[in-house]
Amino acid sequence: MAKGEPQRREQAWTPLPNRTESNTKMKLTRNGKIILSTVMMVIVAITIGLIVYFVAFGSTPFYYHISFKVNNIDYNSKFEKPYSQEYMDLNKKVVSLVNFYESKLTHQHLKNKIIFLFLFYSQLKGKVIVHAVLKFKSCYKNNAAKFWDRIETILRQKLEGKTGSLCVDPSTFKFSDIEMPVAENLLNTCCGQRTITPSGNKIAGGTDAEEGEWPWQASLQQDKVHRCGATLISNSWLVTAAHCFVRAKDPKQWNVSFGLLLSDPQMQRSVKDIIIHENYHYPEHNNDIAVVHLSSPILYTSNIRRACLPEATYIFPSNSDVVVTGWGTLKSDGTSPNILQKGLVKIIDNKTCNNKEVYDGVVTPGMLCAGFLEGQVDACQGDSGGPLVSADSKGIWFLAGIVSWGDECALPNKPGVYTRVTFYRDWITSKTGL
């Protein structure tokens, strides 16, 4: 401002033609600059507006719950067991029916909008009720009703049209939208799956885990202090080690926290009940298993999920890869981390583990060894009760062991010893119904 003033005064006192011309040019240039900067400001404002709109609304998903009865399929309890052949066969048929990718009815722009489809089944008078949770991303925040109508119409037409081998009763079709936490809870109920693919795999003596990498891991805390690990096996049950409760058995003394960091839990629950194996006798290591009943169920999220329990007959092959996780000390009598640690170890068969130089016959059939005979990677103090998991060929994670005991940590010939989950599979069912 101050810089421009003398210039204007000088122009007023010198009415020469060339001066006037240059004055006009200057005015034009100045006007041009003003117009240009106004246009630029408008463009910037529109861009910011669009970014804000898409961040705020563009990615806001819509969730719908649909259900309908299938008259020609008798209900089978295996339909409740994801990964059973029966569940997968039925899923295939239903997916081809409610699928938005292959439909002629589907408007092109809807095809790219479905982000998730989750199916589960219940029964009515012995017949199957199909439930599907659909998650759509949409930019039509202001047009939710139109979007709702379109999806409902498409689904209704699908169920009234060719339904393949499924004999659908269209009169039972129900369509509703559901709240995000409820929908996310349903979408995340599948066991043994995680939403993230961890970056890198440089596990040596245990490394920091990532958020959502081991979503079934819980911390058992006594007076807010981490004491043991535990594994989420349903929305209200955890499995852990019996020896965690030697000094404190009262559920009121315990809390459970979930999330990567002990200092910043994503969810917390109090404990309603602790069921310790009736044949666990401290200081023996046999039957080192307990189940913990939460005072209220957790809502599954992409970072809090359950691990799958293996069938009692399942065999985890020796030398296969398994991962142990926990907030235990980084070495014997060492410090505890705030961030969850993971360690890749291998299953060691009981015969090798009972060798004289290893554990000399004290490993019983209800125990499972994992680690390396050369040491290096192992569970340690504070990891007790936590999970030892194994991924199947489809990348579904199953609970193979519960951190139980070992001679110090990561010593040569002293691998970690775990409670063998398959050995106690029926005991878990008898206490939890799972």
Ligand code: 4AZ
């Ligand atoms: C413990 O004290 C503990 N190296 C857990 C596991 C192992 C050793 C000690 C295995 O909680």
